[in-house]
Amino acid sequence: MPTAARLMGAICLAIVAFAVSGMVMPLMPESTDFGYFIPVNIVLGLCAGWFVMGKRAGRGITAAINNGLTGVFVLMLWGVGIQSINEMVRLAMRNRYDDVFEAMTAVFTIGADYVWTISTVPIGISLLISAVVAGLLTEFAGKRWR
Template sequence: MQRVVVRNTTMQLPTAAKLVGVLGMSALAFLFVSAVLNWLPAGVRTVGLLPFAISGGVIIGWRVLGMHSGKGWPQVFGLGGRAAFYLGLYVLFFLGTQQMMTKALRMRYDGPIDAIVGVIAEGISIGISLLRLDVMLLLFIGGMVSAMMSEYAARRWP
């Protein structure tokens, strides 16, 4: 006797809310990286940061905003804050990894566990230097606007 597994493919299908979420979060990622570059400490490597952040905006716009839109306007603010938080963590993880790799190539770590802890430590130190009002407002207001646009698209084009 064979067992039939039915998968829910509706989560994978493109919708207008997912498209608008992708566009909004990608634009926010571009603006966020532009703002972040002004406040990074000296010596932080930023090679590949913009494409990585935009790809994060695509993933977050599709998986967070697009999939959870259409549940009502009161949830939009939490959804936008969550998407903005994820984008900030995504960028900090990349910058921390870049710094860890630079230090690892200079043999500054004793082992792989120290290097993994180094990613977190570098990300936190870079994050502390980016705790600026303009950067945080840009990130969270942009997340809210992207979530509102995605919610509107989910209601307008179901």
């Protein structure tokens, strides 16, 4: 059921996804073709905000901060997962893998490489601050517009 908290959570995490995607792009090799990188991450932010943060609003300030941290963690988990699967499929189309099991294990290797690449202080600080702000805004929307 649509609520103001779900909408606010979706909007906040979509903005976070857009901002962090812009911070991640310079960290990748110059030859990287990003394609639909930003739009996919924005859709993931919308989904994470709507389904994860929005339904958990209305429980107080401490729960709101935890809700924001959970929402941003889920956004990053989904983002790294989807982008890793995308890269694995791209490499599979070039016949880099001998069998399905090797391709499926490559998703985790690629994901670990992505996490290692984006583990920088500026991204960590921006994720932490945006998580707190997104959680508080979602809580405010949940209490204000019932």
